[in-house]
Amino acid sequence: MSSMHSPWNPRRAAVVSAVLLASACGSKSSSSTSPTSPTLTTAVATTTITITSAGVSPNNIEVALGARVLFINNDTRSHTMTSDPHPEHTDCPPINSVGFLQAGQQVTTANLNTARTCGYHDHDDPSNTRWQGRITIK
């Protein structure tokens, strides 16, 4: 069985690349994905998210079913906070109640009445992970 030990086995290489191609094209995720994923902190139980020039904080929170989340814009520029996915914003419509926030303005979401995990982003800067976060409703 000298072929088992040859450094280059074209048959095996063909099988491996076929598998890689299949996995790359195979699964179509139905969940929303942002272009890039934010680095999430450990989930914090709070209903207040503060926006500064450094980003949203905390960027990973847990709230009780039915809660509202307050977004406070302490940045010097405006932000438009919306549900993932961009640009449809269909995952968690109550987050879209926040929308446009002037510098210094604060707005709450509508009641989060569905137990699920919601991602959000700044619709004006959708690929910037600084303005992305997660709200887990349970």
Ligand SMILES: [Cu+2]
């Ligand atoms: Cu968007």
